[in-house]
Amino acid sequence: MAERGNTKGLDRLLTLADGVFAIAITILVLDLRVPPGLIGRELPAHIADLIPEFISYGISFAVIAIYWQAQREVFEDIESSDTALTWMTFLFLMAIAFLPFPTLLLGEYRDRQISVIFYAADAAVASLLLVSISWYARSGHRLVPEDIDEEQARLRTAQGLAVPVVFLVSVVISFWSPEIALYSWLLLVVSDPLVRWAWRRARRSSS
C-alpha cells in the first residue's frame, strides 16, 4: 500500500523522464564530427558528406519530440505511480535512451535495410510501452481520477497505436527502398490529427 498513490514519487519519475529526453536529444550532436587539419576544398566537401548525418539528426530530433509530447499527454491525467507503472516507464525510457544508437546506424548506413528495421523496431517498442502505460493507469481508474473522460482516453489509445503501425508499414516499405521507408516516418507528424479526424467521423456515423 505504501507504494500505491505515490504523488511525490510520480513527480520525481517525470523529472527523471524529462532529464532522459533532454539528454537523448542533446547528445545526438556528438556524432556530428569534423576531423582537424582539412585544407582548402576538403572542409566544405567533408561537411557536404555529413548531409545524411544531418538528416538522421533532424529525423531523430523530431521522433524524440513526438514521443516526448505523447508521454506528456499520457501522464497528464495520471496522478500517482506504483511499482508496475515505474517499471513500465523505465522500459519506455530505455527505448528512448537507446535511440541514439539506431540514429548513428541510420546516419552511416541509411541505404541499408537493417538500419531502418533497427530504428523502427526500437520506436515501435517505445510506442507499445507508452500505450501499455496509458492502458494500465486508466483501466479501473487505477492511477487516474474517477471523473476522467473515457472517450478522450480511448481516442488517445487509438492515436498511440497509430505510431507502431506507421513504423510497421515503414519496415514493409524498407524491403523495397530503405530511404523511402525513412521518409515514411514523417507520417507521424500528421498521424495525430488524422486519427482524431477518423475518430470523430466514426463517432458521428455511429450516433
Place this chain on the structure above:
Amino acid sequence: MAERGNTKGLDRLLTLADGVFAIAITILVLDLRVPPGLIGRELPAHIADLIPEFISYGISFAVIAIYWQAQREVFEDIESSDTALTWMTFLFLMAIAFLPFPTLLLGEYRDRQISVIFYAADAAVASLLLVSISWYARSGHRLVPEDIDEEQARLRTAQGLAVPVVFLVSVVISFWSPEIALYSWLLLVVSDPLVRWAWRRARRSSS
C-alpha cells in the same frame, strides 16, 4: 481544446528546455582534449595550441547564456502551451542543441568563412524561432494573460530581432575577415540595453 491552456505541460516543457541548455553548455568541454604521453615542453605547447578552442568554448558558452536569458524572458509571461508552441520550442531547442557542432568547427577552423556562416546561420535561426514563439503566444493574447504590457512585448520583439541582425552583419564581415566576424558577436552582450535605449528615445520623440 484538451491541448489548449496546458499549464502543467508548459512546466514540463521548460524543465526539458533547461535540461537541453544545461547539457549543451556542459558538453562543450568534451571537445577540449589533451593526448596522453606528451613529454617535457610538448604539454604546455599542446595546451597553447588549444587557445582557439578555449576562445570558441568561451564564445559558445556566452552565446548559449544569452539565448537562455532571452527564452527565459520570452516565457516569463506565457501561461500555458499548445501543440504549435510546443513544436516551435522543440525547433528552437534543436537549434540550441546543434550549437556544439558549429562550435567544434569554429575551434578547429576559425579562419575559415564556412565556420562563421554555419555558426551565424544556426544562431540566427534560433533567434527567429524565439521571436516567432513570442509573437505566436502574444498575438490575440493567445497564451498570455489579458493584462500583459503590450509596450514591453513590442520592446522585447525589437530586442529579439536585433540578434539575427548581429549575426547577419557578422556574415557580411566574414567575407572580409572570419576572425573579426567572430568577435562582432560580442555585440550581442550590449544589443539588449542598446535597443532599449533606442526604443525609449524613439518613443519620447514621437510623443
Place this chain on the structure above:
Amino acid sequence: MAERGNTKGLDRLLTLADGVFAIAITILVLDLRVPPGLIGRELPAHIADLIPEFISYGISFAVIAIYWQAQREVFEDIESSDTALTWMTFLFLMAIAFLPFPTLLLGEYRDRQISVIFYAADAAVASLLLVSISWYARSGHRLVPEDIDEEQARLRTAQGLAVPVVFLVSVVISFWSPEIALYSWLLLVVSDPLVRWAWRRARRSSS
C-alpha cells in the same frame, strides 16, 4: 543550526540526484558504436558482435532503475537535509555515476572475473551507502517526522541490505563462472518482494 532542517536544500539535492541518474542511464548508449564503411555482410556481423554490449547495457539500465527506485523510497519520508546527509548522498551518487565504467568493462570482458567483481563492488558500495542514508535520517527521527512507521523503516533496511548480499553471492559465483554471476544479479528484481514475504512470515511467527 542553519544547516539543519533544510527543506528547500533537500529539494535541490533530489533534483541533482535525478539529474545524475538520468545522465548515467542515458550515456550508457555512447559505448554502443558501429564503425563507418562496413560493406555487405560485415554490418550485420558487426551488430551481432555487439550482442554482449547490448546485454550489459540492458543489465546496467535495470540496475540503475532498481537503485533509483530504492533511493526514491529511502528519501520518501526524509523531510530535510544536513551536511552529513548531503555528503552521504554525494558518495552514493558517485557510486551510481561510476557504474558506466564497470558496464563498459562487462561489455568488453564479460567472461573475465575482474569485470564482475568491479561491477559488484561498485553496486554493493552504492547499496551500503543507501542503507546508511536511511539509518542516519531515521535514527532518533533526525530528519524524518515523529509519526513515521518504525516497522516499515526496518523492513526497508532489510530490503536494502539484501542488495549487497546478492552482489556478494555473485562474486562467490564468479570464481566458478563470471557469466552465471552476471545473471545472478537478476535476483535483485525479485529480492524486494522476497524480503517482504520473509519479513511478514517472521513477524507472524514471532507474534
Place this chain on the structure above:
Amino acid sequence: MAERGNTKGLDRLLTLADGVFAIAITILVLDLRVPPGLIGRELPAHIADLIPEFISYGISFAVIAIYWQAQREVFEDIESSDTALTWMTFLFLMAIAFLPFPTLLLGEYRDRQISVIFYAADAAVASLLLVSISWYARSGHRLVPEDIDEEQARLRTAQGLAVPVVFLVSVVISFWSPEIALYSWLLLVVSDPLVRWAWRRARRSSS
C-alpha cells in the same frame, strides 16, 4: 524594473545550475576507458594503470560536491535574480563546467605542475565568482530579505574566501611537489568548520 525581483526566473536559473552540476560530475566517468582486446594479465595491468585517473576522478567529484554545497548555501537566502546575478551565475557555471578539462589533465599528467595550476586556477575563479554573487545579492539587501542575519552572511563570505586561499597555497606547494599540492586540496573538506571555529573565537575575544 521588469528584470528585478524575478522569483520564477531564479527557480529556472537554479534548475539550470543543478543540471550543469549533475552533468559535470556524471561525464567525468567518460574519461575512464579500457581498450577492447586485452588478454590475460594485460587487463588487470591496464586497470592498475588507471589508478591515477581514479584518484583524479574522486578528487574532482569531491571538489564539485563542495562547490554545489557552497552555491546551495549562497543561494539559500537569495529570493530573486536580476541581469547581473544571472551573468555572474553563468560565469560561475562556466568555471564548474570547465572542470572536466583540468581533471583530464590531472589524470594524465598529475606529476606536472601545469596540471595543478590549471585546476587550482579554475577552482579559485569559481570560488571568487561565488563570493561575488553572495556579496552582490546581500549588499544593500539587493536580492535578499531585509531580516537576513548579517553575521551569518559575513561568516559565509569568510568561508567562501578560504577556498581560493587553499588553492593559492596549493599552487605554491606545486613548485615543490605537484602531487602533494593535489592532496592539499583535501583541506577544503575541513576549511568550512575551521573558519567557523576561528570566527566564533574571534567574535568571543572581541566582545
